[in-house]
Amino acid sequence: MGFFDKLGLSRLKEGLTKTRDTLRDKLAFVSRGKTEVDDEFLEELENILVAADVGVETTLDIVDAVTVRSKGKTYRSEEELNEMVMGEIRNLLVESGHEHPVDFDAPLSAKPYVIMIVGVNGAGKTTTVAKLAHNYDKAGKKVVIAAADTFRAAAYEQLKIWADRAGVPIIGQGQGADPASVVFDSVSSAVSKGTDVVLVDTAGRLHNKSHLMEELAKIMRVAKKKIPEAPHEVLLVLDGTTGQNAVQQAREFTKFVNVTGLVMTKLDGTSKGGIVLSISRELNLPVKYIGVGEKIDDLQLFDRKSFVEALLEKEK
Template identity: 80%
Template sequence: MGFFDKFKLSRLTEGLGKTRETLREKLAVVTKGKTEIDDEFLEELENILVGADVGVEMTLDIVEAITLRAKRETYRSEEELNRMLLDEISGMLRDSSLEHPVEFDAPLAARPHVILIVGVNGAGKTTSVAKLASNYERAGKKVVIAAADTFRAAAYEQLQVWAERAGVPLIGQGQGADPASVVFDAVSSAVARGTDVVLVDTAGRLHNKSHLMEELAKIMRVAKKKIPEAPHEVLLVLDGTTGQNAVQQAREFMKFVHVTGIIVTKLDGTAKGGIVLSISRELKLPVKYIGVGEKIDDLQLFDRRQFVAALLGRLEE
């Protein structure tokens, strides 16, 4: 299973526990005593899925699939109906995208591989940078972190602590420094030392502040001076607890920055884990990583099949 081993699968299952319990309990209530699907049932099902932040678009697709199947089949018990619901929901969620997780030890398309991490304050951006660094380092890659969040007080010190936990070097100039200058130093160092991955932590952007977005563009221009193709990835960190607001946040970022992938954090302790699937579907962007806890190894590759299995409690699949 590579890095997505049994331990990480158990952490994923644990992190999605509240969503799974809520979803399955509500499905059990709506199917109780039912042997057929009627309009009342479909309306209640829509409410359950939307409540789990699966998203309106995907919810309607799931309901339509169940409606069509109901016209072909009959049910002798509520257990059969409940099983059919789980089959249709898991199939729809699993098959809604073709992306597959890429292991951290996979060959990189470029060296150094520059990854820009963006997102609003409080989304878990800085900790995600460190967790990515730890994963790459444990996969045998040489990593450096650029502390380009020079606006927020104590941001450098916070990242320094996390970088030490990850066991990777940190390049920064402290609060008030020019972020683009920090990135130039980090990329230059990576080129000189044969580093594999450069992770750039940026200031928490308020997505309605265009001048801050323009600063991101400056960072990218500076990186290109040393590596014309940089950044090779721009990962947007979204807080999973904010629900559909995260989708709107992402849309605003995408107006200014060419986002290539998503990191969804804080999936532990929330009853709305379905937001991961909603984000992937509505934004037409791959969710690459998910955060299921606060520890250094709690950032995981997003494996859609494993996620849906953990979300619905069907790990036997």
């Protein structure tokens, strides 16, 4: 399976429209009539990148690179100046950061392979579970979903609707049940039926962090009773529209949970998609998946180079 087919790349570009247009429009405005980089231009460039949630550290590196590249140079047009700036942004963002994960059809390191999904309510956690299930199922993997968010009313029903769309089975016991018991049943079933992937949806409340983290730790202990290495992945789902608040949420979770990767959702609804490019650098965690739409096919493996190209692509 190709990493980015034409359809996937088209959806990525469409999903990043707001961020791309905002970035290019603002840059075009501040460079109007300019043929060289001055202090005013550099200050405005810094403001534009920070507004797109590229992150302070990454922004300063980009501004420094543009300063060095443009020193003593005059550009023939503002368009040429813009393309130089975009080139420096592209170079820095592609070169920094983690490698993308393997495709969904790649061999897994364990069977069943247990993936726990964590995150606050409203971040898109439940839909991410279903979209991951859909992708693994489409890639030929046998999947089961564990409905371990037993705290939130109607959580099971919501997940069941998405699981049906994905065409994968779901195991749950309804609101108020013991989440660890649901996970034990799901992992036991996966072992007996030769299932490839177990996706565990968890509660997302943060108002009582100690209780939530104790619950997540209990889920992990129970899973290990059947599979000592489980969970093999812990994915933290973050809402891309919340910008730097997502960074704060991630810091809270990583204090208590051994997060192995990030999922950034709702990027089609924000002009601050630059958060994807800074968050992995700030947290030293890979962004593994991104959501660029509401459809079940709109969760993609994160490829940094393709993301930057889609974000900075010049309109034809």
